Amino acid sequence: MQYLSHLNPEQQRAVQHTGKPLLILAGAGSGKTRVITTKVAWLIRERGTDPRSILAVTFTNKAAREMAERARLIDERAGDAMIRTFHSFGAWFLRRNGNLAGLDSGFVIYDDDDVVSLLGVIMDDSPKAEVRETAYKISRAKDLFLSPGDPELVLVEPGKKFRNIYTLYEERLAKTGNVDFGDLIKKPVEIMRGHPETASRFRGRFRVIMVDEYQDANVAQFELLKELYSPENYLCVVGDDDQSIYRFRGAEVRNILEFPERFPGTEIIKLERNYRSTEQILRTASSVVDHNAGRLGKTLRAERGGGKLPVLAFLPDQDEEAAYCAILIANSVKAGAGKRASWQEDASKGSLKDASKEANPAAWSDWAVLYRTNAQSLSFETEFLRRGIPYRVVGSLKFYEREEIKDLLALLSFLANPRDEVAFRRMVNKPARGVGPVTVERIVEAGAFSAEAAADLAMSGDLSARAKAGLETFFSMIENARSLLVDGTAAEKTGKKRQAVKRTGLKAGEGLSALVVTLAEDSGIAAYHEEHDEIAGNQRVFNLQELANAASLYKPSAEGLLEFLEHIELDRSMEDNSKNSGDAVTLITFHNTKGLEFPRVIMTGLEQGVFPRDDKTGADLEEERRLFYVGATRAMDELYLTSCAVRRMFGRTMPSEPSLFLWEVDRKGLRIIGAAPCGFAGSTGGGYSGRYGRSAVSGGTGGISGGMGANRAGAGKPSSDGRWRTGDRVFHDDHGYGAVIAVREEEDGPVISVHFDTGAETRFLSRYQSRQYTKIGGDS
DNA sequence: TAGTTTTAAGTTTTT
DNA sequence: CTTAAAACTA
Numbered sequence: 001m002q003y004l005s006h007l008n009p010e011q012q013r014a015v016q017h018t019g020k021p022l023l024i025l026a027g028a029g030s031g032k033t034r035v036i037t038t039k040v041a042w043l044i045r046e047r048g049t050d051p052r053s054i055l056a057v058t059f060t061n062k063a064a065r066e067m068a069e070r071a072r073l074i075d076e077r078a079g080d081a082m083i084r085t086f087h088s089f090g091a092w093f094l095r096r097n098g099n100l101a102g103l104d105s106g107f108v109i110y111d112d113d114d115v116v117s118l119l120g121v122i123m124d125d126s127p128k129a130e131v132r133e134t135a136y137k138i139s140r141a142k143d144l145f146l147s148p149g150d151p152e153l154v155l156v157e158p159g160k161k162f163r164n165i166y167t168l169y170e171e172r173l174a175k176t177g178n179v180d181f182g183d184l185i186k187k188p189v190e191i192m193r194g195h196p197e198t199a200s201r202f203r204g205r206f207r208v209i210m211v212d213e214y215q216d217a218n219v220a221q222f223e224l225l226k227e228l229y230s231p232e233n234y235l236c237v238v239g240d241d242d243q244s245i246y247r248f249r250g251a252e253v254r255n256i257l258e259f260p261e262r263f264p265g266t267e268i269i270k271l272e273r274n275y276r277s278t279e280q281i282l283r284t285a286s287s288v289v290d291h292n293a294g295r296l297g298k299t300l301r302a303e304r305g306g307g308k309l310p311v312l313a314f315l316p317d318q319d320e321e322a323a324y325c326a327i328l329i330a331n332s333v334k335a336g337a338g339k340r341a342s343w344q345e346d347a348s349k350g351s352l353k354d355a356s357k358e359a360n361p362a363a364w365s366d367w368a369v370l371y372r373t374n375a376q377s378l379s380f381e382t383e384f385l386r387r388g389i390p391y392r393v394v395g396s397l398k399f400y401e402r403e404e405i406k407d408l409l410a411l412l413s414f415l416a417n418p419r420d421e422v423a424f425r426r427m428v429n430k431p432a433r434g435v436g437p438v439t440v441e442r443i444v445e446a447g448a449f450s451a452e453a454a455a456d457l458a459m460s461g462d463l464s465a466r467a468k469a470g471l472e473t474f475f476s477m478i479e480n481a482r483s484l485l486v487d488g489t490a491a492e493k494t495g496k497k498r499q500a501v502k503r504t505g506l507k508a509g510e511g512l513s514a515l516v517v518t519l520a521e522d523s524g525i526a527a528y529h530e531e532h533d534e535i536a537g538n539q540r541v542f543n544l545q546e547l548a549n550a551a552s553l554y555k556p557s558a559e560g561l562l563e564f565l566e567h568i569e570l571d572r573s574m575e576d577n578s579k580n581s582g583d584a585v586t587l588i589t590f591h592n593t594k595g596l597e598f599p600r601v602i603m604t605g606l607e608q609g610v611f612p613r614d615d616k617t618g619a620d621l622e623e624e625r626r627l628f629y630v631g632a633t634r635a636m637d638e639l640y641l642t643s644c645a646v647r648r649m650f651g652r653t654m655p656s657e658p659s660l661f662l663w664e665v666d667r668k669g670l671r672i673i674g675a676a677p678c679g680f681a682g683s684t685g686g687g688y689s690g691r692y693g694r695s696a697v698s699g700g701t702g703g704i705s706g707g708m709g710a711n712r713a714g715a716g717k718p719s720s721d722g723r724w725r726t727g728d729r730v731f732h733d734d735h736g737y738g739a740v741i742a743v744r745e746e747e748d749g750p751v752i753s754v755h756f757d758t759g760a761e762t763r764f765l766s767r768y769q770s771r772q773y774t775k776i777g778g779d780s
Numbered sequence: 781t782a783g784t785t786t787t788a789a790g791t792t793t794t795t
Numbered sequence: 796c797t798t799a800a801a802a803c804t805a
Contacts, residue, residue: 087795373792591793651796
């Protein structure tokens with residue numbers, strides 16, 4: 001049992017525990033993943049547990065993959081254990097047993113947007129905002145394991161109207177044969193409750209059940225566990241109430257608080273030794289979350305001790321914030337590479353001291369920049385791009401939110417499930433085929449989702465000739481693609497009805513990709529998007545190609561198609577793509593960092609209204625504090641916090657106050673730089689702008705080209721270094737490179753005239769518009 | 781009615 | 796500044 005020797009006594013106890021239910025309260029960085037993975041292996045090796053009888057559930061695909069991989073490293077046989085997310089397990093269950101709830105195994109999973117579309121049909125005279133609100137409430141209801149008939153539904157929304165709409169929605173959803181996210185948990189529970197023999201079959205199959213991040217489980221997930229559990233089985237959950245950050249999604253902290261009562265005989269093991277962060281970092285993190293009431297109470301100890309003081313930087317605006325991060329990161333990497341430049345001497349007086357003294361070379365990937373909302377990533381992306389700093393944005397779902405991708409996925413969904421009303425509505429008349437709303441309504445009402453049924457309807461009803469022709473085109477295209485799934489040969493049936501479609505040059509590869517390409521071309525959707533994409537070149541067609549490429553990993557069969565669609569619905573992270581490799585800075589939301597760790601972390605946007613948001617009070621505010629805690633405890637060696645004096649929102653610049661958390665945090669444990677607002681002890685006053693600004697401007701080679709800090713720093717007062725002079729070279733986001741041809745003093749300050757290499761000429765007030773105008777080259 | 785232009789509105793966090 | 800809804804034109 002060599003592998004156990006790496007564990008501390010509590011961890012060993014947790015690994016070797018059997019029998020009664022076990023609740024492991026694992027603080028941040030206390031090695032809980034190691035405990036779970038070791039436990040899986042230990043059960044197999046030492047207790048002779050059949051790997052196939054082990055079920056381990058997590059909340060993210062990434063965590064599931066990591067857990068499986070690490071368990072396999074200890075014991076190969078762990079590869080046979082079922083390690084999945086809750087939702088993926090639910091989908092797996094429903095594919096096999098959904099028929100017990102009237103569900104065909106060919107169902108597709110509707111995402112939130114699809115739900116809104118379907119609900120929009122039911123609430124056709126309501127504004128879209130209200131539809132969204134209702135969709136959210138239905139989702140919460142399912143998280144709470146509440147059906148339309150449930151009296152407790154008033155917890156979600158007291159009105160009778162909501163109950164009616166929920167009822168209609170469920171009926172309509174059942175008609176499509178598809179499920180939403182909530183169903184993936186709720187329906188399996190209902191099936192097991194209604195079919196005891198099925199339930200006992202699953203209880204017999206999974207003798208060991210483990211749950212990671214249990215603090216994020218919702219009520220429905222708790223019910224699912226209860227169904228899977230029996231006293232003959234072993235149940236072990238791991239969680240940390242201080243890291244519960246998904247309340248808005250239905251997570252129920254009480255699940256973990258009340259676990260011992262719900263599962264009698266529960267033993268509790270606490271893991272309170274933090275191996276990840278320095279003591280300084282841990283103190284910063286704890287000092288904020290300490291303001292929360294109602295915690296289980298752990299005392300997390302830093303095994304590593306000491307460490308550098310975390311840095312709190314007050315910056316003028318978000319562009320400075322991005323520049324600050326960029327310079328901080330670039331300096332640490334350059335310092336590590338041994339290329340200590342003279343300009344770092346200046347920097348070393350300020351915040352960059354620690355980094356440039358660093359003995360260990362820093363890699364780009366040592367760094368993570370954290371923000372509250374995805375929208376905030378933009379500043380960092382542009383700044384890093386400009387400076388040549390490699391970065392990776394984690395968790396951005398943008399690809400799957402693109403119109404062209406949704407279009408193609410809708411076609412594929414309709415192919416997989418001909419009753420998919422949402423997909424049909426989206427695509428039947430796109431590109432335009434003369435099938436208007438009236439026709440669509442008639443088809444949907446009759447459920448005539450096939451060429452034959454539509455023809456029948458045309459015979460008896462009064463569809464216009466135009467609509468009839470359009471429907472024929474659409475259905476023959478679908479049928480043709482479907483025949484590819486069955487026997488691999490396109491039918492080309494009744495060729496006269498097929499329109500000649502402009503080809504866009506999409507290339508078919510292996511597996512399912514041929515079908516995806518055929519569908520994109522034949523439906524005319526590829527040509528449609530090529531035409532509507534004049535501005536961005538052929539990016540949209542390129543995206544369609546990307547989707548087709550992704551499909552090449554799947555078999556060109558009905559099963560392969562379902563697998564492909566399910567994978568896309570449940571895991572949109574695109575982590576497994578080639579982008580994952582390579583040395584790069586991580587840009588990530590606070591939420592997405594859970595379970596991750598980085599040597600150096602920058603927590604940005606610590607302003608009231610951004611983090612926490614202004615509308616957060618009570619329990620919601622406590623959740624924001626936990627989010628702060630999660631972010632800070634990701635850091636191993638160095639932690640930085642940034643806060644801006646003004647922030648651009650909706651294109652307008654608004655003054656902002658420091659985050660509440662900056663008043664709560666243990667300030668003595670921070671090194672504060674920049675212009676701190678009144679009341680912050682230890683402020684260095686305006687010391688930030690000069691030192692930092694100079695270093696920004698003068699390092700102009702290779703990756704770090706140009707800086708604009710000096711021009712903007714201080715309240716509209718350019719530092720001596722940042723003064724514009726005739727002949728200065730300039731870079732502008734829109735106009736490119738140019739030179740200053742004149743500087744004139746006006747009463748509002750200097751007016752700079754610039755002649756660009758493109759021939760364009762502009763003038764600007766240096767104190768207002770210096771952001772767009774970046775000085776390049778030396779400034780002395 | 782299809783497609784474009786104008787105007788208004790609005791940004792959490794994610795399986 | 797970006798996106799969605801409403802108004803407008805061919």
